[in-house]
Amino acid sequence: MGAKAHKATYMRPLVPCKIKPKIRNVKKEILSIKTERLLLREIVESDIQNIYNGLSNPFVIKHYGVSYDNLEATKEQMEWYNNRTQFWWAICSIDNQEFYGAGGLNDLSPKNKKAEIGLWLLPDFWGKGIMTEAMPLICNYGFEKLGLHRIEGFVETNNHNCKRAMAKLNFELEGTMKDCEIKNGEYIMISMPS
DSSP, X not given: OOOOOOOOEEEOOSSOOOOOOXXXXXXXXXXXXXXXXXXXXXXXXXGHHHHHHHHTOHHHHTTOSOOOSSHHHHHHHHHHHTSTTOEEEEEEETXXXXXXXXXXXXXXXXXXXXXXXXXXEOGGGTTSSHHHHHHHXXXXXXXXXXXXXXXXXXXETTOHHHHHHHHHTTOOEEEEEEEEEEETTEEEEEEEEO
């Protein structure tokens, strides 16, 4: 997988990570990543309202596999972000005053040196180049800091915006899984770029 280079600075987390994973040689430490306009930082408990705002928004969850009906239920997602096989960041303005969305690597497999990339943005920030700026940062972190060999995506076939963004970043379509998942009572197809 190729990704356009973006100048980034890695920083220690704003809040110390409380999880000490025991999988292979992967130590979970979410370093903050800065560019001229973005800050990718560790997701913290105080982000729960922003996470709920995204994962309850009908436009965001249209092509996303997770949704929540209330703030209490969103705690499940917050726990998932803290899982040792997930490396996810809050995507924010450089001054950390505005929350744009979240993105990261999940289902990390140290044995196979691979992970899945995921990202969602609040609709107010669509079409501003945030996804195409954040995704290479996340990929570079995976390759450089986690020693990954492969980063793959699983994208609903009718999510044309995401597929275009991934193609711009040199992800290549490896295939399509037909009728592989059920969403809203209907089978859906998943494209597999890497």
